[in-house]
Amino acid sequence: MTHSDPDQDTWLRFISGDPDAFSDLYDEYADVLNAFGMRYSADRDMVKDCIHDLFIDLHGYRKNLAQDANVKFYLLKSLRRKLHLARRKSSMLRFDRWDTEDSLAINTFSFSIEDEMIISEKERETLQHLAAEINLLPDRQREILYLRFHQDLDYDEIAAIMQISVPTCRTFVYRALKQLRGKLEFGAILLIMCC
Amino acid sequence: MKRKRNEQEPIPDPEHLTEEERVAGERAKLLFKTLRNETFSPDEKDALWNQVGETISQRKQRSFNTFWIAAAASVTLLLLAGVGYLVFYKDTARTMQEFAARGANGPDETQLILGDKRVISLRKENSSVEYKDNGALIQVDSSSTIDQQMAGDQQFNTLVVPYGKRSVLTLADGTRIWLNSGSKLVYPSQFDTRRREVYLEGQAYFSVKHSEDVPFHVYTRDMEVRVLGTEFDVSAYADDDYTATVLTKGSVELTGQSQSFFGSKKMKITPGTRAVYDQQRAALQTEQVDVQEYVSWKDGYLVLNSAPLTEILKKLSRYYRVDIILKQPKLAGVRFGGTLDLQENIRDILEAVSVTTGLNYKQQPNERRYVLEESTIKP
Numbered sequence: 001m002t003h004s005d006p007d008q009d010t011w012l013r014f015i016s017g018d019p020d021a022f023s024d025l026y027d028e029y030a031d032v033l034n035a036f037g038m039r040y041s042a043d044r045d046m047v048k049d050c051i052h053d054l055f056i057d058l059h060g061y062r063k064n065l066a067q068d069a070n071v072k073f074y075l076l077k078s079l080r081r082k083l084h085l086a087r088r089k090s091s092m093l094r095f096d097r098w099d100t101e102d103s104l105a106i107n108t109f110s111f112s113i114e115d116e117m118i119i120s121e122k123e124r125e126t127l128q129h130l131a132a133e134i135n136l137l138p139d140r141q142r143e144i145l146y147l148r149f150h151q152d153l154d155y156d157e158i159a160a161i162m163q164i165s166v167p168t169c170r171t172f173v174y175r176a177l178k179q180l181r182g183k184l185e186f187g188a189i190l191l192i193m194c195c
Numbered sequence: 196m197k198r199k200r201n202e203q204e205p206i207p208d209p210e211h212l213t214e215e216e217r218v219a220g221e222r223a224k225l226l227f228k229t230l231r232n233e234t235f236s237p238d239e240k241d242a243l244w245n246q247v248g249e250t251i252s253q254r255k256q257r258s259f260n261t262f263w264i265a266a267a268a269s270v271t272l273l274l275l276a277g278v279g280y281l282v283f284y285k286d287t288a289r290t291m292q293e294f295a296a297r298g299a300n301g302p303d304e305t306q307l308i309l310g311d312k313r314v315i316s317l318r319k320e321n322s323s324v325e326y327k328d329n330g331a332l333i334q335v336d337s338s339s340t341i342d343q344q345m346a347g348d349q350q351f352n353t354l355v356v357p358y359g360k361r362s363v364l365t366l367a368d369g370t371r372i373w374l375n376s377g378s379k380l381v382y383p384s385q386f387d388t389r390r391r392e393v394y395l396e397g398q399a400y401f402s403v404k405h406s407e408d409v410p411f412h413v414y415t416r417d418m419e420v421r422v423l424g425t426e427f428d429v430s431a432y433a434d435d436d437y438t439a440t441v442l443t444k445g446s447v448e449l450t451g452q453s454q455s456f457f458g459s460k461k462m463k464i465t466p467g468t469r470a471v472y473d474q475q476r477a478a479l480q481t482e483q484v485d486v487q488e489y490v491s492w493k494d495g496y497l498v499l500n501s502a503p504l505t506e507i508l509k510k511l512s513r514y515y516r517v518d519i520i521l522k523q524p525k526l527a528g529v530r531f532g533g534t535l536d537l538q539e540n541i542r543d544i545l546e547a548v549s550v551t552t553g554l555n556y557k558q559q560p561n562e563r564r565y566v567l568e569e570s571t572i573k574p
Contacts, residue, residue, distance in 0.1 A: 026247065030240050035232030048243055055247045056254070111226045130222050149227035174216075181219040 011071045015062050022062075025071075026055060032072065033079050039106050039146065040083050046090070050082040073157045076147075080104065080161055105139040106146060133180050141176040144169060287349075288414040291381035291394030294351045305360045307335065309343060310350025310384045317362065324354060325365040330385045343384060350384045356397070359516025361493075366391075369404035370411065373493035376513045377432065398430040400493040417472045418479075419450040428490045432513075439471045440464070441489040451479060497535040504529050504552065508567070511548075515541040519556075522568035526554070541565070 010028060013021035030051065037047035054075065058065070066074075084104040111131040113124055134142060140162065147158045159169040235243070305317040307324055317324070317336060325334040333341040343352075356362045356374045364372040364380065368391060374380055378397025386392075391403075391411040403411045405424025413420040415431035417438040425445025431438040440449060442464050449462045449470050462479060464470050469484040491498040492514070499507060505527040508519045514537055521527060531551055535544055545556040545565055557566045 023244070026244055030243065031232075031235055034235050038233035048239075052243060052247055052250065056250050059247075059251050060254070109227075109230055111229045112231050113226070113229055127222060127226055130219070131226055134223060134226065145223055146227060146230075149224040150230055177216045177220050177223070180223060181213065181215040 007071050011069065012067060014058075015065050015067060017062065022055075022059060025058070029072070029075050033075060036076055036151070037079055037083055040080070040104050041087070042107070046086050047083070050079055050086055053082055054078050070157065072151075073153055073161070076151065076153075077157075077161045106143040108135040109142070109146070130180060137176055137179065141172050141179075144172045145176055148173060287383075287387075287392050288394060288412070288419070291351060291392070291414065292416070294353055294381045295379045295394055295396050302355060302357050305357065305362050306353075306355045307333070308353040308355065309333075309341075310352060311344060313341075315341060317360075320360055322356075322360065322362045323365070324362060326367040328367075330367040349387075351381050352384050354380045354382075357516065358513050368406065368409075371402040373400040375399060375492055376516065395429055395431055397432055398428070398492070400426070400428045400490050402426045417451065417474060418470075421448040421450065422446075428493075430489070436474045437471050438474075439469055439489075441469045441484060441486055442466050443486050443490060449479065491534075492537065495537045497537055499532050499534065501530040501532050503527065504531060507531065507548070511535075511541070511544060515544070516563065517541055518562075518564040519545070520564065520566045522566055526552075526569070 007028065010021050010024045014025050033051050033054070034047060037050060038044070041047055057078070087104050109131065111127070111134075113119075113127050113131065119127070134145065137145070143162065144158055147153045147161060148155075153161070155166050155169045155173075159166045162169065164172075302316075305319075305322045307315040307317060309315070315333075315335060319336055322336050323334075325337075326332070327334060327340075331343055333343055335341060354362060354364055354374060356376060356378045358377045360376055362374045364374060366372070366382065366386075368386060370391070372380060372393075375398035378395065378399055380393055380395050380397075380399060382393040386409070389409060391406070391409055392414065393412070394414045396415070399413075401411075401413060401422075403422050403424050403426070407423055411422050411424070413422075413429050415429060415438050416433070418429075418431065418440065420427065420429060420440050422445065425447060426443040427445075427447055428441045428443070429439070430441075440447065444466050446463055446465060449464065451472065462470065462481070464481060467483055467486055468481050469489065470479060470481045472479050485498070485500050487498045488500050488502070492510070497507075497510060497514075504521065508521060511517070512519045529552070531548075533547075533551060535547060537544075539547075542558070545567070548554070549556050549567070552567075553570065554567050555570045557568070558564070559566065
């Protein structure tokens with residue numbers, strides 16, 4: 001997803017108080033935010049509530065928003081924070097889970113290699129293995145991969161969203177890839193053995 | 196934060212990555228592109244948008260309301276404070292004014308009307324009323340005493356002095372007030388701790404007991420006199436078109452009554468000054484006068500320094516409760532001087548006036564009416 005001028009234009013119009021820009025901003029980002037939110041939660045209503053609150057905040061604080069913000073990054077970051085808070089709030093009410101970590105974990109992914117890709121059978125298998133391995137990665141590593149490869153955010157942005165340092169972020173990606181490569185090899189061996 | 200596009204560099208430290216790792220990265224990247232996202236149905240999206248809009252307008256309404264509630268609250272507070280001020284201060288005057296209007300008009304005898312509506316008649320021509328024991332005991336004509344119940348809420352006493360009578364009132368604070376004929380004084384049965392207030396119709400001479408912290412206010416229809424402790428005369432007869440204050444000693448502060456709007460400008464006057472509020476001109480003016488001329492009545496005589504004849508006759512008719520008719524209106528403005536002893540009866544007085552003015556007086560049969568006219572027979 002490229003960062004086109006129209007996006008920034010909507011953002012600037014929004015900050016300057018153009019009421020149409022607010023609705024444009026919603027049209028543009030509501031789906032993105034919903035998709036993003038649903039990565040962290042299965043609770044549709046909670047995600048919707050967070051998006052709702054996010055837009056209320058945007059509207060309320062529009063005069064104080066930075067003009068040169070990367071809109072998508074800013075929105076995702078804000079939504080993630082809201083989701084985190086909502087999660088913490090709801091877990092506080094659930095006494096049976098008082099000891100669980102209150103951090104926000106990304107759900108496992110269901111990649112849909114089948115329909116979308118015209119690739120070789122072998123490659124498909126490899127990807128299926130990789131997909132399985134990705135889902136076995138620690139939550140935070142999976143999250144980084146998602147933000148990096150799906151949301152196209154850079155390391156600075158990922159670090160900011162996850163509230164970690166940029167080097168830590170890089171290390172996480174490196175580790176994830178290293179692990180995936182190792183598993184792939186293992187998977188390949190398994191494949192060979194099965195064959 | 197500016198976003199860097201690094202499509203060609205998906206892996207953090209390319210130099211440390213093996214070829215396999217790089218390939219794994221590319222594959223992962225490929226996989227993540229296949230992720231199916233949860234999507235809103237158009238209805239859901241619209242519903243959420245409407246919800247956002249609703250919340251915003253509610254908040255606006257709320258903040259609008261908050262603003263107006265706050266604004267209204269402050270205005271109300273100010274109004275209440277203002278009204279409270281009026282109720283507390285001005286309306287004591289107004290309440291007393293209403294009492295004065297209610298009080299018996301033209302009784303034959305001096306009357307003391309208490310807060311509980313008891314009416315005490317004072318038969319003497321020059322009666323005296325003295326409040327003792329912080330107002331709980333009232334001594335009338337130095338003979339009889341009356342108990343006054345002190346009610347929790349403010350109650351007013353009214354002293355009505357008809358034409359032809361006088362009264363000396365001593366209030367609980369030691370202030371003495373000489374009430375001239377045809378006057379009414381309304382005062383609280385017990386003074387407030389912050390201010391002493393009375394309402395006067397007619398004429399009275401005040402000798403106010405000094406109290407630095409509790410100013411004494413004399414309200415009249417057109418003028419308010421504020422003092423800390425001094426002696427002065429206030430003349431505010433309903434049938435005069437002026438209200439006047441003459442200061443004997445100390446200093447007083449004059450304020451026009453709010454009803455007449457001659458400005459709430461305060462004016463301080465010094466001894467020997469007469470301040471007159473002229474109703475027609477709605478103006479307050481001062482002049483230097485011989486104080487005796489205005490205050491001698493309380494001691495039973497009338498000092499006249501070149502007073503217009505009508506003024507003299509008006510004073511006499513009030514004092515003696517008689518009608519004196521001047522047959523020749525052209526004489527009204529003619530001025531005379533002298534001293535009249537008010538202990539004498541009206542005939543002696545009129546006799547004296549006749550001699551000085553060269554006029555004759557006649558008494559109408561069976562009436563308290565005298566006619567003053569030019570003598571037909573020149574002496």
